[in-house]
Amino acid sequence: MAGGRKRAFDEDAALQAAMEVFWRKGYVGASLSDLTQSMGINKPSMYSAFGNKEELFLKATEFYLENKAKSHLPQLFEAGLSFKQRLKNYLMSIVADQCEGDDPKGCYVVMCQSEVASGDLPDSARLLLEGAGKYLQTLLMGVFNDDPEAKQLGLHENAELNALCLATTVSGTAGMARAKKTLVELEFVVDHSLRGIGLS
Amino acid sequence: MAGGRKRAFDEDAALQAAMEVFWRKGYVGASLSDLTQSMGINKPSMYSAFGNKEELFLKATEFYLENKAKSHLPQLFEAGLSFKQRLKNYLMSIVADQCEGDDPKGCYVVMCQSEVASGDLPDSARLLLEGAGKYLQTLLMGVFNDDPEAKQLGLHENAELNALCLATTVSGTAGMARAKKTLVELEFVVDHSLRGIGLS
DNA sequence: AATAAATTATACCGATCGGTACAATAAGTC
DNA sequence: GACTTATTGTACCGATCGGTATAATTTATT
Numbered sequence: 001m002a003g004g005r006k007r008a009f010d011e012d013a014a015l016q017a018a019m020e021v022f023w024r025k026g027y028v029g030a031s032l033s034d035l036t037q038s039m040g041i042n043k044p045s046m047y048s049a050f051g052n053k054e055e056l057f058l059k060a061t062e063f064y065l066e067n068k069a070k071s072h073l074p075q076l077f078e079a080g081l082s083f084k085q086r087l088k089n090y091l092m093s094i095v096a097d098q099c100e101g102d103d104p105k106g107c108y109v110v111m112c113q114s115e116v117a118s119g120d121l122p123d124s125a126r127l128l129l130e131g132a133g134k135y136l137q138t139l140l141m142g143v144f145n146d147d148p149e150a151k152q153l154g155l156h157e158n159a160e161l162n163a164l165c166l167a168t169t170v171s172g173t174a175g176m177a178r179a180k181k182t183l184v185e186l187e188f189v190v191d192h193s194l195r196g197i198g199l200s
Numbered sequence: 201m202a203g204g205r206k207r208a209f210d211e212d213a214a215l216q217a218a219m220e221v222f223w224r225k226g227y228v229g230a231s232l233s234d235l236t237q238s239m240g241i242n243k244p245s246m247y248s249a250f251g252n253k254e255e256l257f258l259k260a261t262e263f264y265l266e267n268k269a270k271s272h273l274p275q276l277f278e279a280g281l282s283f284k285q286r287l288k289n290y291l292m293s294i295v296a297d298q299c300e301g302d303d304p305k306g307c308y309v310v311m312c313q314s315e316v317a318s319g320d321l322p323d324s325a326r327l328l329l330e331g332a333g334k335y336l337q338t339l340l341m342g343v344f345n346d347d348p349e350a351k352q353l354g355l356h357e358n359a360e361l362n363a364l365c366l367a368t369t370v371s372g373t374a375g376m377a378r379a380k381k382t383l384v385e386l387e388f389v390v391d392h393s394l395r396g397i398g399l400s
Numbered sequence: 401a402a403t404a405a406a407t408t409a410t411a412c413c414g415a416t417c418g419g420t421a422c423a424a425t426a427a428g429t430c
Numbered sequence: 431g432a433c434t435t436a437t438t439g440t441a442c443c444g445a446t447c448g449g450t451a452t453a454a455t456t457t458a459t460t
C-alpha cells in the first residue's frame with residue numbers, strides 16, 4: 001500500500017555498539033542511556049528495531065557468539081600444524097582478544113556470567129549465557145574425542161575433564177586480562193595449562 | 201553526661217549478612233533494600249552504623265578478606281605434609297568454599313572484580329578489590345620463593361608466573377563453581393594445574 | 401499533490417535507586 | 431521522675447531506571 005521513512009542507522013553497527021557496552025558493563029550495568037548513546041540512536045528507535053533491553057541483549061550476545069567467539073575456530077583446524085600447536089594457537093587467539101585494547105574487556109561470556117547467579121537476569125538471557133558457557137568445553141571435548149592426533153596423545157580418555165581444565169584456564173585469563181596482565185604473562189599460563197593435561 | 205538507646209542488632213552479624221548479599225549480587229546489583237532486608241535492619245540504622253553503601257561494601261569486603269580468605273591459610277603451612285600436599289589442600293579448601301551451598305557463590309573477589317572494569321564502582325572499592333585480586337598471586341609467589349621444598353622443586357625460578365598460573369586456575373574455578381561444576385570435577389582441574397607447573 | 405506507513409525527537413510514565421528528615425522509642429545520667 | 435542521647439520506624443527526597451505516548455518528520459505508493 002505505502003512505504004515509510006527509511007531507517008537512518010545501520011542495524012548491525014548499532015548491534016555491535018550495544019555488544020561493546022554489554023561487554024564492558026554487563027546486562028544490569030548497561031543502562032538504556034549508555035546503550036542508545038553508544039548506538040547513536042534514540043530510545044524509541046531502539047525499541048522499534050530490537051524490541052526491548054532483554055531482546056537487545058539476546059541479539060547482541062548472538063552477535064558476539066557469531067562474530068567474535070567463532071572467529072578463533074580456524075586456528076584449531078589449520079592444516080599442516082601439530083595438534084598441540086593448533087590448540088595453543090586457538091587458545092592464544094582467544095586470550096589475545098581478551099587482552100586487546102587499553103581497557104581490556106576480558107570475555108563477554110565470563111563477564112556476563114557473573115550476573116547469571118545473581119538472579120538479576122531475565123530467564124532467556126540466563127539460558128543463553130549458560131549455553132554459551134558450555135560452548136568452549138563442549139567444543140574442546142569434541143576435538144579431543146575426534147582428532148586422531150589428540151587420541152594418540154591420550155586426550156580422549158578424559159576428554160570432558162581435560163576440556164574443563166582448558167575452559168577453566170580461559171575463564172581465568174579473562175579476569176586476569178581485565179586486571180591488566182600482559183599477553184606474555186598469559187601465554188605462560190596457557191603453556192603450563194597445556195602441560196597440565198599432558199601436552200608438553 | 202547521658203547514654204542512649206542500645207543497638208538492637210549485632211554489628212558483625214549484620215556485616216556478614218551484607219557480605220553474603222554483595223557476594224551474590226556484586227556492589228551495583230545489591231540494592232539497599234536487598235542489603236537492609238538481609239541484615240534485618242532499617243536504612244537509617246545501616247547509615248548510622250556503617251556510613252553509606254560504599255563504606256558498607258568496604259567493611260564487608262574487609263570482613264570477607266579477614267574471615268573467609270584467610271581461613272584457608274593454615275592448610276598451606278600444616279606441619280608434616282609435603283609441599284605439594286599442602287599446596288593442594290590449600291587450593292582445594294578455596295575451591296570447596298566456592299562450591300559450597302545449593303547456589304554456589306564462587307569467589308567474592310572474582311565476582312566483584314567483574315564490576316571493577318565497568319566503572320560503576322567507587323574508587324575506594326575499586327582499589328580495595330584490585331589489591332585483593334593480587335593477594336593470592338602474591339601469597340603463592342612468596343611461598344614459592346621461601347619454602348625450602350618449593351625451591352628444591354625449582355618453583356622459585358619462575359615464582360611470579362607459577363603463582364599466576366594457580367591464581368588463574370582459582371579464578372577460573374570460581375566461575376565454574378557458579379556454573380554448578382562439582383568439587384570432584386574441579387579437583388581434577390586443580391590437580392592438572394599443579395601438574396602444569398611441575399608438581400605431578 | 402494526496403495519502404498511508406514507518407522513523408524520528410521530545411517529553412513523560414510508574415518504579416526503584418541511594419540517601420535523609422522527622423518523630424517516636426528506649427536507654428543512660430542526675 | 432526529668433533530661434539527655436542514641437536508635438528505631440515511617441515517610442519522603444531528587445535522580446535514574448526501563449519503557450512508552452504523542453506528535454513531527456521523512457519516505458513510498460497512488
